[in-house]
Amino acid sequence: MLGTEAPRDILIVDRKAEYPAETDVDKVMWVAMPRKTVSMTSLSVDVSTGIDAENAERIPSPSIGRRLFALASWLTTPLLPDDYLELVDPLWSSRGLRGRVEAVRPETGDAVTLVIRPGPGWNGHQAGQYVPVGVDVDGVRHWRTYSLTSAPEHPDGCITVTVKVVPGGGVSPYLAHRIRAGTVLRLGPAQGRFVLPRPLVSRLLFLTAGSGITPVMGMLRSLAARGEMPDAVLVHCAPTADDVIFGAELRGLAVRFPSLRLYERHTRVDAGDPHRGRLTMAQLSIICPDHAEREVWACGPRAMLDDAEAHWRHAGIAGRLHVERFHPVRPAVVSGGGAGGGGRVRFVGSGREADADGGTPLLTVGEAAGVLMPSGCRMGICHSCVTPLVSGRVRDLRTGREHGDEGELIQTCVSAAAGDVEIDL
Amino acid sequence: MTVTDHLTEADIEEFGHELDRIRDEVIANRGESDARYIRRVIAVQRGLEVGGRTVLFVAFLPPAWLAGTAMLATAKILENMEIGHNVLHGQWDWMRDPEIHSTTWEWDSASPAEQWKHSHNYIHHTYTNVLGKDRDIGYSAMRVSPRQPWHPVYLAQPFYNLALAAFFEWGIAIYDAELERAWRGEKSWNETLRQLRGVVRKARRQVVKDYVAFPLLAGPAFLPVLLANLTANAARNIWAHTIIFCGHFPDGAEFFTAEQIEGETRGGWYVRQVLGSANIDGSPFLHIMSGNLSHQIEHHLFPDLPSNRYPELAPRVRDLCQRYGLPYTTGSLIRQTARVWKRIVELALPGPKSQPAGVASARPEPVSAAAV
Structure with a gap:
């Protein structure tokens, strides 16, 4: 589990959080793509309609569109009507x-x-x-x-x-x-719980650095479009003023909405600028003295987010901090197949096999072996890649912890083989 | 094997390494243009099919019937040969596109892809032309090697081969269920019946599409459309049968025994693929319509490399065979087809006795003189 980097008293609203709710959508989307019953999962999909046969029977009155689709699929079998509609407009597809x-x-x-x-x-x-x-x-x-x-x-x-x-x-x-x-x-469908609450809280702080501004830009644009900018402070770090993504637009928003205060920190400008260098939490207290009373959305590099989490946890107000993490997996254990693990990986569904070392994610191993691996963020947070483990044990590349029970859903993007492994794909 | 007597084990291994290098080269540089190729072929095929079926709505006009049937037959051939066969081989799996992937693809044929992949990709491509192992030798119904013992039933094989050609997709569908193995008790009837039920499920939709739904939709053109679809399917079947028989059964293609492949190395496997396969010379159009099985030798050496690369590999493989003194069997479509039928007619009769263990030592020429 991911709990190791997310102490329970901090409300981490990252991409893992919605897994139970979103996986079904992903799976259905994924399963609906194959054209035949012998599918990658245990769900039974009708040979050529791509519609879950059992569920289709349980639904009392399928929509007219679905019925037409099912009828049309008798004309397009073994393909789907989509396969031909795509010739007209590639966006017309019900498969994905x-x-x-x-x-x-x-x-x-x-x-x-x-x-x-x-x-x-x-x-x-x-x-x-x-x-x-x-x-x-x-x-x-x-x-x-x-x-x-x-x-x-x-x-x-x-x-x-x-x-x-x-x-x-x-x-x-x-x-x-x-x-x-x-x-x-x-x-894929939009996902994530790094969103603003409704109704909106009265005082906000956005703490961002580099490309961490991207989700916050979506929020600010939304607030601006609705014309209801609350009391908000945006503290953003970038190497120089020119490196600030959306710099001109952010500065324009701050001018347009007096309730939005923008503080830009340029970490790599000439000496003499008091606002250079990495932002510390002590400096944040000066920049935004009432930050403890604000609801916070933070997104940026690992070090900044780790600092922020420690700071807010220390202050006993971890519940106010919402964090979105982007950074890729940093293997805790990197081994070339020695004592650290590695082994023969068998993909049961497709019948493919490959040798894996103890430092390579199973996702990469499977892709190299030509297995159709579901994948998403490739950093262990979105759970698009979860796959049942049939046998063997795996190592979590982030923590080095070895785990694995029969049937356990493992995240292939952050799991490496710890010995011989069988995966249901 | 007399044709490889001049090669040492080290030679055979080196031959294999050279082929491995060719393979690695293609894998390293396959990319966007290859992806564009298969997507274009798929788009052309679907366009042809839609066009053909649309024209057939006025199939009571003879020119429309001819044009529509030709378009539909071409689409069906492309779908089975250059697209279906090769996608199911996993030649395009590297694109990681779930819509063009061997694990999700289903083709316009009576046999379910899953069953065909087992009998073809695994059994046939692993045990190519090994008697008693490769069931594709005569499709367990014909005598195509003198090493197969003669039986009076083979007297009729020229005739039932003709019938097989016309109904090839049905022959393959039933063949994949391995009835003869169930009969001999090598396989459970339960499993065989399960497979046959799969065939029925798949085939039902195929039959409804071509022989019920589209003719009904055409209303007054019911009968012409039915005939057009029947013709297109038969044309596809005969074409596929012809190409596939030219790949392994003309004179020049070798057969092997299970003892011969005991302890076979990768190099030895490569050599067997070359000896057991035969190419067809022709135009780029012939190559595409044959699903590049006109490069049967290259296909058997590299069954999972994208088919659009076989033409560029062919001269290199041929050169390699020449250097190692290995026969590289090829010829025009007419010539190879004639050789296949000659063999099927000859072997319908008992004999020949003169050929010890069927080694084709009296091969006419190692590399066919037929012009490209």
Whole structure:
């Protein structure tokens, strides 16, 4: 479990929290994609309609649309009507949500905003949530999650995500430099509980750094669109003024709404500037003296969030701090297959096998072996990748802890083989 | 094996390493253009199918019937050969697209993909042309190697092979259930019946689509549409049968015994794939319509590499075979088909006695002289 990095008295509103509620959606979406009964999970899916056969019978009166779909699938078998509708418009698919990139807008030197028009299945989002994005890089599908930076109130129905380049990354350089308008992306439903409460609290503090501004930008835009900016302080850190993503817009918002106070901290500017260097919690007390009375939303690098959590916990008001974490997995145990583990991994459903060392996530092992691995954040928080363990034990790469019971749902993106392992995929 | 007598074990291993290097090279540089290729083929195939079926709504006009049937037959051939067969081989699994993946794909054929993947990807591709192991040798119904003992029933094989060609998808569907193995008690009847029920479930939808739903939708064109669909399916069946028989059964393709492959190394497996397969020379159009099984040798060496790469691999593999003195059997479609039928007719009769253990030592030429 993730509890190790989340002491119970701190309300961590991160992507793991909604797992029980959201997994069903993910699974259904996932299961609905295959065209036949012999599926990747135990759910029985009708040969060519993709509709869960048992559930379909239990539903007393399926909608006319569903009936038409089921009828039409007799004409398209063994494919689905979608497979042909996609020829007309790739966004028309009931198997998985898609979105078309309408525009690519540079933000800073290393960040771009993608304006995406989602297909008809998009159910909207709440400001602060994130969206899983599936993109083909060099022909290979990759999934990442990005915070939505557009307000749900956006009038043209488009959504935006803002991507900061991770040097050497597999996906972000592609999204920042190579993707073109017109590209069709796969999308998942908006997820996450890093959102503002309703009714809104009267005093807020946003504590962000770098790309941590992205979910908060969605919130601020939403508040601005509704014209109800409460008493809010935004403390944002970036290396220089030019590196502040949405810098001009944030400064404009602070001018437009007197109730919004913006404090920018530029960590890498010349000596002599009193506001340089990493933000400490002591400095925060000076910048925002009443921060303890405010409801806080924090998003940024691991060190900053760890500091904030310790600070608020120490003050006994951990319940006021809401944290969204982005950082990737940092293996606690890295071993080349020696005493640390590793072994033969067998993917029971697909019949594939591979050797894995004790430091490589099973997700990576499976993908390399050609297994269709469900995946999401790849950092252990969104639970899109959970898969039943059939036998063997795995090691949590974040904590080094070994665990594994038969049937246990493991997160393949942060679990490595500790000996021979069988996985139900 | 007389044709490999000149090779030492080390030679065979080196031959394997060279092929491994070719394979690694393709894996390292497959990417966006390959993905674009398969998506384009799929789009063209679906477009052709929709177009063909739409034209057939006025199938009572003879030109429309001809055009619609031709489009539909072409679409069905593409769907089975270049798309279905190759997707089910896992050639496109590396894209990690659940919609073009061997574990989710289902094809326009009577046999359920899951059953076919077992009998084809595993049994046939692992035990290629090994007598008693590879059930694809004559599809357990025909004598295509002199090493198979003669039986009077084979006298009729030229005729039932013709019937098999016309109803090939049904033959494969039933064949995958391995009735003869259940009959011999090597497999439980329960399992066999379970598989047959799977075939019935799948086939029911196939039959309803082509022979009930679309003809009914066409209203007054009911009969012409029914005939068009029947023709398109038969054309696809005959084409698939022809291509597949040319891949393993013309003169030149070798057969092996279980003893011969005992302790076989990876290099030895590669050699057997080359000896047991035969290519078809032809145009790019023929290659695509055959699902690149016209590059049967390359396909058997690298069954899970994207099929669009076989043409570029063929000259390299051929060159490699020449250097190692291994036969690389190929010929035009007409010539290879003639060789297949010649063999099926000849082996319908008892004999030949002169061929000891069926080693084709009297092979006409190692590398066919047929022009590309």
